[in-house]
Amino acid sequence: MLRSIARRVGQTVVVLLGVATLVFFALRLIPGDPARVIAPTSSPEVQAEVRRSLGLDQPLGVQYLTYLQDLVTGDLGTSYFFDGSTLGLVGDALPYTLYLVVTALALGLLVSLPLGALAARHRRAVTDRAVLGFSIVAQSTPNFLIALLGITVLASALSLPTVGYVGPVSLVLPSIALAVSLVGLLTQSVRNNLVTTLDGSLTEALRSRGASVWQIILRHGARLSAVSITNLLGVQLGFLLGGAVVIEYIFNYPGLGLLTLNAVLRRDYPLIQAITITTALVFVLLNLVIDLSHGYLDPRMRPARGRPARAPRPAATAVTAAGSAA
Amino acid sequence: MNLKRRCVRLSCLAAVAALVVAACAPAQDMTVAPADAAPPDEPEGKVTFLSAENLSGDWDPFDHTILAQDRLQRAAYETLVRVDEDGAFQPGLALTWENVAPTTWRLGLREGVTFHDGSPMTAEDVKASIEYVSSPEVAWSLAFPRPFTAEVVDEHTVDIHTGEPFAPMPGLLATGAAGVVAPSELIEAGTLDEKFVGTGPYRWVSYESEAKGVHLTVNEDYWGETPKIKDYVFRYVGDSQTRLAALRSGQADIIDRVEPHQVADVESDPRLAITRTPTVESKWLAFRAAKAPMDDPLLRQAIAHAINVPQIVDVVLQGSGTVNTSYFSPSHELHSDSPTFPTYDPERARDLLAEAGYPGGEGLRTLDLMVSVGFYPMTKEYGEVIVQNLADVGIDVKLTTLETARYNQGLFDPEMGDLYDHGWFLGSYDANSVMMSLFGNALVTSVNDPEVDAALAAQMAALDGAERQRLVDERLMPALNESMLEFPMFTSELITAYSRNVRDLEVPPTSYHRIEDAFLAK
């Protein structure tokens, strides 16, 4: 068990190093001179000074090593455009995105768990088809379409804020916009997981002991599909972060998505670096936690002694793909 | 333990909580106070202004070219000379200004003025400020023909030496940051960029992030009348739709650069008011004349004739703006129609193009046109119209849109694109600062034309008004039209929308709204 955890952690470090390397070289290959971006009107001497202060006059290899060194010590540089360290900027923005993503996730579960259970209970009946139809429609609706309609139709009618963050009330429209397509994906996944569980031999045994289908769903199905759901949530988090970029842009919401967009539009290299690395870190750690939690959630997943185990990816690969695309 | 059920329960709770909070949150107070509401006795309330343009994040009042920041810093910094609504010069920090010798202007300063840090404002500060701002490494030197020197006569009198005779001095001292006075100690220490330390009615509180904006509060020790609005928040929101939505939901009180098609929306809302100000700002098409093929004046003239400016103003901007007839905007002093100024004439454009060696556009590479988005109204749309207009005479153009902060930086990069759409808003009725910065200092094009430079210098030195007018009409304008380094397409209109509870807000053609004159009605 310990060995497998160590192995998983080791893999995580390798992945993070890969991400950092990728980001470093991607940014260095950009045509154009960051010094010109920072000090466009200044003299060549000033620009040379800027270049020197950024270390851009060093050979690429030296730059890379310095970069890794800084990275290990947690120094991700200062932003070209905003005051302060990039890590501080990311730290300021991250909680807002987390509020948004968690609220959207909560809303998504709130709708999709009952719907999925309902569909699984009445599988192949009209209810099941209706839920499926609804979930496909929800899954297919672009979140920016919902955001725009929300601003136009709901915002002034309900006096909801549409700009920035003034308090939890600011989460309403953005999180709804973000939750809709999530509801589609989650509902299908919940339903399919429950159906698989209900088809299993356990269900037959329980049924023969007189348990009702709803009881099985609530007591056992939920637990057995917890692995798939947590796994899915790990993937959906990426999907939600992706959606958050657009939603935060539309609502001018001060989260990581808006920061990303601004950083990129302004060619703020250190900030882009910091954002990419931090999000990758959050992402990888979450997936690590999810992987490790599988053993806890489902004893069948615990690795046999001495043999490293990789938790299988969820069956719903299509959802994985959709998640990775966003 | 059933983790999942716990998760579900928690998440349900969270979602319900979010919705409950949403439902219970007090709807923004958007009731409109009675029309005759009187200003309060004590400063109170908070006004949030949403700017269409970003702030630099660096608070040196002299070292930026951002109009939004210029407008903001007017609440904290004061200028030596002010312009009133009628365009007349009024005392600011200087009570008198006088041309005591051809190359010397003497200023008599206001007494009893203190900076926000408590130090008194003296001739030393004026000397330090004017010498700092006119030195070439500082951005606002763009409006100066050369570095000026100053001499302290006594504690409240200062002489400014201009090197050559300089007629537009009062206009310059009222423009942007050129006449701003900052504490000499901070200038010498190089710490001006940390926060605003001026003499104005509002003082600095904080700037945490772009999303929160700059927060100013009332300066209780102001020498003039104490403002009636206590807190003033100034934020950048780079999207006109978002700004309008924020105004409607009560999150903002004043919004900048409302787009023409939004006017009907605002007017239909009884809680909102709108003012439309014809400005002193032209929208320019700058040619990157330092590189081929834009170094050919004939090509530049061809492009100027090919653009259907009247259609852009009338249709795309829905009449919000005025087609230029000269390099000066109609509201500039000394403006008159220039007979050689290019008008929309595709035939002439084709002839000029052929004359330049590109018959029907043949042999000409694809040109890059860059416009900002979110800042000025309808830029992308008229950018697309320009692309079509130029395609119609055979010039192939590719349009690139830039985010505002990026646009503000790219503006001064002579390598950035071939055609660069930009505004140039120096809040003064005297066009000299505009001419000086765009042509004398060639900020955008980085190319000087000798005849334009000579004409500029001549009119600046003409201390007699009629003589200056003649030099502008007969020398400057023809030289500008001929060299065509930048094409001033039209003069823009500034549309500002605000809550009806904000009273006595005026936006003059210089764009310098005075928040200290406004009040919040209850």
Added chain:
Amino acid sequence: MSADVDTTAATVPPRAAAGTAAPRQHPLVRWWRRQSALLLTGYAVVLATAALAFVVPLVATEDAGRVDPGRAYLPPLSDGHLLGTDQIGRDLLLRVADGLRVSLLISGSAVAAAICIGLLVGLVAGYYGGAVETVLMRLTDVQMALPFIVLAVMILSIAEPSYVSLTLVLCLAVWPAYARAVRSSTRLEKDANYVQGIKILGGSNLRVLRKYLLPAALAPLAVLAVLDVAALILFEATLGFLGIGSPPDAPSLGSIMADGKQFITSAWWISVIPGLVTFAAILGINLVGVALRERKGRS
């Protein structure tokens, strides 16, 4: 493999289970009866959007990008402009059709490319295992660790905007899923008795890979591919909405919508119509994908 055939053969009668159906029924009718309502609806929506994307430009009488401010803001059903015109007088029907066609082609090619890369990486990793597998799988890990939009926004703001760079970025978004799927199916298959048997009989690695493992790996990708096309249409629209991705003068469903969103109160159609078209395109493909997935799950 039946799923594969059906995705591409909406109008071609499948190899019907001869003899089991009523003899007098036309093969098309028999095919029709065997499909779920979900799948048929999906096909109908896909056909309709495909017609919009590919047929409209053929019958158009003018260039889709023609700017004419003189006819701006015409509402839908105006003379000569079925879906109206936008803020500078471009015909919205032609523009939306153009955007949709580009979107479909780009998403389709990106998925096709992703399948190729996924097959190559997955087969090698699954069959040879060892260091190759570790490196390849860590590579896909790195890639999956990045919230993709950050990477996409980064790359596209750096690269010269073009359809090629856009396609490559979209492909980058989805290929790891294919590599992983192919790898796991290959790993299962290669230990199967028949593969071991062929190897004992002297079959070369290449022959095993090509003749047995490749087809086995391909089959499960079909549903994934269909759903990914939908996901990428959405993703492409998102990038367009953010103003990155496609060349600025080329219409993209997302960018038309983003440009039109400021006129939503005065001229709703400019943003709502491309939004609905995006929705319809994604919906149709998702319906087909989910229906196929269901059928596979059942069989």
